[in-house]
Each structure stands twice: as C-alpha cells, then as structure tokens.
Amino acid sequence: SQKIEQNSEALNIQEGKTATLTCNYTNYSPAYLQWYRQDPGRGPVFLLLIRENEKEKRKERLKVTFDTTLKQSLFHITASQPADSATYLCALEDTGFQKLVFGTGTRLLVSP
Amino acid sequence: GAVVSQHPSRVICKSGTSVKIECRSLDFQATTMFWYRQFPKQSLMLMATSNEGSKATYEQGVEKDKFLINHASLTLSTLTVTSAHPEDSSFYICSAAKVGTNQPQHFGDGTRLSIL
Numbered sequence: 001s002q003k004i005e006q007n008s009e010a011l012n013i014q015e016g017k018t019a020t021l022t023c024n025y026t027n028y029s030p031a032y033l034q035w036y037r038q039d040p041g042r043g044p045v046f047l048l049l050i051r052e053n054e055k056e057k058r059k060e061r062l063k064v065t066f067d068t069t070l071k072q073s074l075f076h077i078t079a080s081q082p083a084d085s086a087t088y089l090c091a092l093e094d095t096g097f098q099k100l101v102f103g104t105g106t107r108l109l110v111s112p
Numbered sequence: 113g114a115v116v117s118q119h120p121s122r123v124i125c126k127s128g129t130s131v132k133i134e135c136r137s138l139d140f141q142a143t144t145m146f147w148y149r150q151f152p153k154q155s156l157m158l159m160a161t162s163n164e165g166s167k168a169t170y171e172q173g174v175e176k177d178k179f180l181i182n183h184a185s186l187t188l189s190t191l192t193v194t195s196a197h198p199e200d201s202s203f204y205i206c207s208a209a210k211v212g213t214n215q216p217q218h219f220g221d222g223t224r225l226s227i228l
Contacts, residue, residue, distance in 0.1 A: 034216055043205045043219035044116070044156070099146075100217065102155040107162065 002027040006090060006103040014111055019077040021106045026071065026106045028101075032094035033066055033073050038105065047088075048075075065088035080110045115139055116208045118220030126228055127198060133191045133223045135206030141186035146217065147179070150203040152162045163174035195228045 003026045004094045013019050025031070036044035050057045050066045052074065057064045063076040077084050087105040094101045115138040123131050135145055144163050148156040153186075160181050162168040170180035180192040189208075193200055203224055207217040 013221070032174065036219075041203075041222070043116075043207075043221045046216045049216055099158065099161060101158070104153075104155040 002094075004028070004090065004092065004099075004101060004103040006088075008104060009107045010107040010109055012109045012111065013023045013080055015081060017080055019108055019110070020074040021083070021088050023073040023075070023103055024071060025092060028071075028092055028094070032065075033090060033092045034100070035062075035064055035073075036069075036089045036091060036102075039055050040087075044089055060103065075104050077108070078086055080108075082112050084108060085110050114187075116206065116218045118206055118219040118223055120223060121221060122167075122224045122226075124226045124228065125196065128195055130191055131193045131225060132134050132224075133193075133204055133206070135189045135191070135208065137187050137208040137218070140208075140210055142189075142210060143186065144188035144209045145183055146207045146209070147181060147189075147191050148205045148207070150205060150222075155203060159191075193225065196225070199228045200224055201227045 005024045006082045010017055032049055033045045048057055048059055048064045050064045052068050061078045065074045066104045088100050089105040089109045091100040091102045117136045117138055119134045134151045146161055149159050150156045156170050159174045160168045162181045162183040164183050164186050170176045177190045183189040202224050205222040207219045210218045
C-alpha cells in the first residue's frame, strides 16, 4: 500500500542546534516532493520544493535532500530558533497534476 | 507571496445546519482549488479538486451530495457542508494553484467547524 511516513513523536532540540526531520514514502514515484510548515490552527505554509532529479535544495537556514533510491527526504533547519517551533509536513504528488498527498507531520520544539 | 483567504475562520452551529466556507485567491487566478480536511493530530486529507467552470472531482469516500463545491470564478471556490452532523466537525482547509506553472499550492488559514 502507499504510505508517507514522518516521525509522529515530537522532536525537541536546543536553540542553535540543527534539526533534522525525515520523510519516507512507499509505493510512490513522485516527480517532486514539498515541505510545509503548519502552526496550530493555521493552514500549511510552503517552504521548499525539490524535484526528483535534484539531490539537495537550500533556502536560507533550510536544506532539503531527496533520495529516490531510498525513497526518503530529509529536512534540515540549521541554527534553529524557538520561532521555528511548528509542525513540518512533507507532501508528494500523487497521480494527477498537482494532487498532493501529505505525511502526518513532525512537531518540532526548539527550546531557548 | 500568493495569498489565499478563507472565510469564516470558525463556525459553531447546530446539527442539521448547512455551512458554507469560502476560499478566495487574492492576487492570482487559480485555475484549480483543492479542499482538504484535517482531524486532530492527523494529516491533511484531500476531499476534492475543483476546477473553474467544471464539476469538482471528489476523492474516494467523500460524498459529493454532502460536500457541495462550486468554483464559479478564477478567484473563488466554496464548500458547503450540507445538513452537518457532529462527525463533520473538523478543520477544513482550501488551497489554490495555477495549473501549468509548476508553482506550489497556496493554502488558506482553514475553517474550524464545530457541530453541536
């Protein structure tokens, strides 16, 4: 069956450290994968998109990797700040143009 | 970045009421809008895909007569939950996309629906 898995347990880290979140998928062949941030009671906010032919993508303190052999994407936040505390969702394209399937998200807590 | 406005942000109403939720793309023409539902501590689940000027495409298990979708213009889509019941209580989120641009979806801030 098709699955997108993210760590369901919250990730607690100290300010200044690098946070690494994992997204694994099964029985999908996505052309691209996206990462979103969601704060409580709010809609997701787009962060980064990485295509199947890209190994790595960076945006300021964010870095995403995409390994289509391992069927895994890693999302890194360097020099983390308390304001980075949120739930981070990965999403990939299912059959049909721009139809996204989301993982359950990982909650990140950055302590001062 | 692109802005998608969703209204209302919160609705509390009695069982049997029909509730309409609006989703507007404020600064671009959205050829496609998506409606999602999110239960507590769960992921977003796509309910339906709405294309301007045509009927919505519903995901398996979503009742089209229960969740009426209208996408009358390139900037507005509405979701009407008809005869809502407590099990319809959820967080409903819309997103808008411009098909053919390879741009990501832009999400509204969601509507918290509580049916008493």
